[in-house]
Amino acid sequence: SAVISQKPSRDICQRGTSLTIQCQVDSQVTMMFWYRQQPGQSLTLIATANQGSEATYESGFVIDKFPISRPNLTFSTLTVSNMSPEDSSIYLCSVLGDRVYEQYFGPGTRLTVT
Amino acid sequence: SQQGEEDPQALSIQEGENATMNCSYKTSINNLQWYRQNSGRGLVHLILIRSNEREKHSGRLRVTLDTSKKSSSLLITASRAADTASYFCATDAYNYGQNFVFGPGTRLSVLP
Numbered sequence: 001s002a003v004i005s006q007k008p009s010r011d012i013c014q015r016g017t018s019l020t021i022q023c024q025v026d027s028q029v030t031m032m033f034w035y036r037q038q039p040g041q042s043l044t045l046i047a048t049a050n051q052g053s054e055a056t057y058e059s060g061f062v063i064d065k066f067p068i069s070r071p072n073l074t075f076s077t078l079t080v081s082n083m084s085p086e087d088s089s090i091y092l093c094s095v096l097g098d099r100v101y102e103q104y105f106g107p108g109t110r111l112t113v114t
Numbered sequence: 115s116q117q118g119e120e121d122p123q124a125l126s127i128q129e130g131e132n133a134t135m136n137c138s139y140k141t142s143i144n145n146l147q148w149y150r151q152n153s154g155r156g157l158v159h160l161i162l163i164r165s166n167e168r169e170k171h172s173g174r175l176r177v178t179l180d181t182s183k184k185s186s187s188l189l190i191t192a193s194r195a196a197d198t199a200s201y202f203c204a205t206d207a208y209n210y211g212q213n214f215v216f217g218p219g220t221r222l223s224v225l226p
Contacts (some may be wrong), residue, residue: 004156042202043157043216092156102147103204103214105156 002027002095004106012112013083020079021109023093028073030096033103034066037090046091049076083113119217120203126223133190135220137203138183144206146179147214148188151200160188160201193224 003026013019023032031050035043046066047055055068069077080087090108097104120137127133137146145164149157163170163179163186170177176189190197200221204214 042218045214094157097159102159102162103157104159105149107156 002029002097002104004093004095004104006091006093006106006109008109009107010110010112012114015084015113017083018079018081019083019111020077021091021093021111023076023078023106025074025095030073032070032076033094034068034076034078035092035094037092037108039088043092046078080111083111085113087111088113120201120220122220123218124221124223126225127193129193129195129224129226131193133193133197133222133224135188135201135222137186137188137217139186139203139205139215139217140184143181146177146186147204148175148177148186149202149204149216151202151219153199157202190222193222195224195226198222198224 005024007022011019031048033048034046036046037043045058046061047057047068049055049068049070051070051073057063065081067079076093078091088111090110092105092108094103094105120135125133143165145162147162148160150160151157161170161172161175161177163177165181168179174191177186179186186203188201200219202219203217206214
């Protein structure tokens, strides 16, 4: 299994600002995923981040709004840019385990935009 | 889309009772998984069932898969207050690689 930490655990931000969320894994992994979970909703995949290549974004998500970095095999960041109240969500990172189809999730970052 | 969809959306039961949640999906899949999320925290993987399996057990959990009906069920037996959480199914399709699509989830409340 993989142990994943995220920083910050929560934040309250003002409209128009940006927040960078960090995801740290205790082992080297090829693929990392970023999800958004809006209040009371399910998870929606934002993008897949592979080390050494550009992130692959899902429909409805763009790099200018959600830039992602993946500098090494244990770390990634997601930035939520020019925030609006609609960006208030929980943002979760995840990785694939040794059993390829099992994902391990970080504890999430609860973002509130005022 | 091949999104999984759970029902019921919310379920409230007494401690000791069994809880059954259902998941439906639209396209062929490789695997179906169930996850638990406590109070807006990260998700915890519960169980995976492959497309060629019909039933799987893990402790108090029993998962069934009916690929002809494109549906799965999660049964939690002898529920406990600590089982109170949201439960999500997640599917991955043959053509969707390793990306998972999560259903809307079932919010389970187990009353003491």
